[in-house]
Amino acid sequence: MKGGLALIEFIDVNKHYGNFHVLRDINLKIEEGEVVVIIGPSGSGKSTLLRCINRLEAISSGELIVNGTLLHTKKVDINQFRRDIGMVFQQFNLYPHKKVIDNIVLAPTRVLGLSKEEATKTAMRYLKRVGIADKADSYPAQLSGGQQQRVAIARSLTMNPKIMLFDEPTSALDPEMIGEVLDVMRSLTHEGMTMVIVTHEMGFAREVADRVVFMDEGQILEVAPSSKFFAKPQEDRAKTFLSRLIHH
């Protein structure tokens, strides 16, 4: 832990879909500037946990405090709250009817109230950063998957968020494009961005994570610093999970 402020705090959080208990007694504190990677088998609740942080999913019980906001109360101005939290999706979710640049400036102009010029300037800065400034006037369908995901990251960054959430950002990519997206994410970690990442890229997790959260069947089974977790996982379930990945 980096000893900063707790930006995200789950306290005894549970979530049900009907009879299905998706999240069980989640307790987790994430500090400012921390990079936390959530891993675990499919269906373990990783993505659901992540999506609770910006309330794309509601929780059933417990308390969830993000960026000083008690998220599960009705009074929350959710649009105001969400401008500080960027999210990158597995399927990129770029707007297909808008050019790259218009994808990026939509939220800054409509949510933050920036002028088109200001927003475009910031957008171009981030497009340059993710290495595809020359694609500003292209449509998403004209880009490769890796390029689309980099646009999606630039789109989130242009809002100048305090937290970035990544929901399996490389799972829909061809293997040769995974690297370019991970490079962009890696450079973000160097800048002290608070990041919560759900991924199956174990090498990347090991390299960038301050802490690793291991989940199975809706529970957090283990939370440990990355080096410690990968060298010597404590839980049996985590051990089998890792050994299967490594020997496969």
Added chain:
Amino acid sequence: MEKFNVHVVINNWDRYWEGFINTIQVSLMALVGCFILGTIIAIFRISPVRPLNWIGTVYVEFIRNIPLLLVVFFFYLGPASLGVPLDGFVSGTLGLIVYTASFIAEAIRAGIQSVPRGQSEAARSSGLSYVQTMLYVILPQAIKIVLPAVGNQFINLVKNSSILAVVAGMDLMYFADLINSDTFLPVTVYTFVALFYLVLTVPLSFAVHYMERRFAKSS
């Protein structure tokens, strides 16, 4: 047997023309009106807000399942019984808007629901409101998808505008009835009316085909 007689048109050109212009006006106004109303009803239909959802559903199920003639009568006779009569042109146009909007709403609802969920998740997670998400992200994509279906409704709308004749709405069909009662040449009179309608609907039909082809290509 009735002889086909071009002089019927030439002698009655003014009345044909006035009816034709009025039919175009009704069609254009109703087209804009039912598109806007239909979009609003579609958004009601999929709204997470219960009462709106309910209003949208009731609207569609009621209006779609009664004859157009009754909807037009409602606007023609209803206000009159309250002491504020509407003329045939206005009540006919209103009836067409309300009726056609129920079909447009269903087409647009299907279009909205065919836009992948990730689109609204991306928009909402960036802080855009529900309404902004609809306006800037979902509707532009949905409308592209449903343009052919909506176009077909527009063709129906032009044809259905002939209902105005029943409430003295001064449209093409209304004047045709007048011309017929003067000339007693129904086959000639109404054949020419059909040609006037075709002048409007055939280009629309081509536009729909064009959009269908373009959409098939881009997807």
